[in-house]
Amino acid sequence: MIYLRLFWEFFKTGLFAVGGGLATLPFIYDISDRTGWFTYQQIADMIAVSESTPGPIGVNTATYVGYITGGLPGAIVATLGLVTPAIIIILIIVSCLKKFRENRFVDHAFYGLRPASAGLIAAAGFSVVMLALVREDAFKASGNILDLFSWKGLALAAVIWVLTNLVKKTKDLHPMFFIAASAVVGILVF
């Protein structure tokens, strides 16, 4: 029963993904590893789509994964699975709001959770790097260390990094802009 499993997988994601934005990413890689419903490549494409369309990234990725796995009903079931734990937890917390915020165990748990969340997202990013910038097959075929990296990809990455971090004029542009520009560069150069 694929819909039930989709709901359950995204219920877990919604329950354990802490910190918003890309926090759902490690869970989606985990789902891919265990179920084979979609590939790493599809996850990378999905991140791009989620970042450049309206709506919270976490919700967008759940909808996308759900659609790939089970069509429109899959998209709905995955999204509902993702939001159900949040609804339940928030409705419980609302009744003891002050106590929750001032509870020292909650505070201390988050002291450990935040760096863990950053580490999990970094690891997910590492998977995308392996996919986009590293050419393992070409390296194995030729044995030449220069073939290990996609130099065009690295050059593009360096340019985007400079534009998103150092150049004042482009620093605060929406990610959508960089994604669109990269698509054009991809068509012209890759």
Added chain:
Amino acid sequence: MKDKLKQLGRLLITFAVVGVTTFGGGYAMLPALQREVVEKRRWATDEEVMDWYAIGQCTPGVIAVNTATFVGQKQAGVLGGIFATLGVVFPSLVIITIIAAFIQNFAHLPAVQSAFAGIRVCVCVLILNAVVKLWKKSVVDWKTLLIFIAVFACSVFLSISPVIYVLAAAIAGIIVKELEARKS
């Protein structure tokens, strides 16, 4: 009854507007939330929105969804929470489904494939930027650095469910802080 329905409908629509005008992750939602909920509807003050936001951030789940549930619950009880949440996810459901269908049909074209090869490079940098931002806020001493490195290394080299890391990190946080408190 009729008033209640009207109120739920308004919550649904307001949060659908918030959803459709939010690009990106949790933080990106704040301006849209302030405009729709504080300025237009006057359902809350700026301070209240910041409070909900802080709580949304320190509870599991997608921040936007958490905040929507909060506002909705405050306005119209449990049903209000559910309707506000449905509102915030509705635009995503429609837009992403259309795009995903489109990509599935055109993914085999060489031009689309090289476009996505370029996009993937961009995604690497976007994730790097996000991690750097999170790092600055979360890695505050050598203990948190250790947690970061351990979780990163383990999840690159082992295939264990991220659930385990999340639980372990929460417990580690509590133990570290308790030990610190006892020392002083």
